[in-house]
Amino acid sequence: METIGQILRNKRQTLGLFLRQVSAYVDIDQAILSKIERNERKPTKEMLGKLSEILKLNKDELLVQFISDKIAYEIAGEDCAEKVLKVAEKKIKYLKSHPIQN
């Protein structure tokens, strides 16, 4: 089970790129990228887009990993985590099938 950070780091190393190079492309400090790869900071969607480009990763898949990471981290400690997800799924289906109110 890979975290976002691990995915990014593995792919970067596979491609033989340095933090310096990738961070320059993404236009962020390399300290930030280092922290992202170690899951100490979370990338923005913009960063993910750029990262998927230079690392040749599927952008949508990366986004899924990113958000699911966040959610899993958020609720992994709850006893009722599975039930939470089921209810959340229903709510999302409901929200999508109904017009937005604001």
Added chain:
Amino acid sequence: METIGQILRNKRQTLGLFLRQVSAYVDIDQAILSKIERNERKPTKEMLGKLSEILKLNKDELLVQFISDKIAYEIAGEDCAEKVLKVAEKKIKYLKSHPIQN
């Protein structure tokens, strides 16, 4: 599909209680409770516990509603929301079946 706020407000009114009374029991400003019921602020877990007591609601069920609300709100706008949940579920199962690292 009820939000947390709606659940709390409906039950409070069914029981014939005023914001003043409930907020006193929960030990929060009634302005905060008003905002919670209108989903303008989010209750803490402590508040939820107290609220479930005075409103005679199932504490765990309320917690599920609360967290699922938060998640649904967080990702309802994503195209890949359903996939996110599936992946999150896998990650949670993985996290629960493996010892914590820190």
Added chain:
DNA sequence: TTATTACTTGACAGTAAGTGTCAAATTTAA
């Protein structure tokens, strides 16, 4: 009308969490 009650709203200050930047420290490789 006035008064009272229930609730809502917005401003406020304080706190907590997140941001990017930078330099120093550490690790790794040659």
Added chain:
DNA sequence: TTAAATTTGACACTTACTGTCAAGTAATAA
């Protein structure tokens, strides 16, 4: 040892969230 790659922590800045409070609306009764 040297140099390159990476990590770490301090810093100032911003953003988001907190509870408190006073003034606001709306509805009802006197």
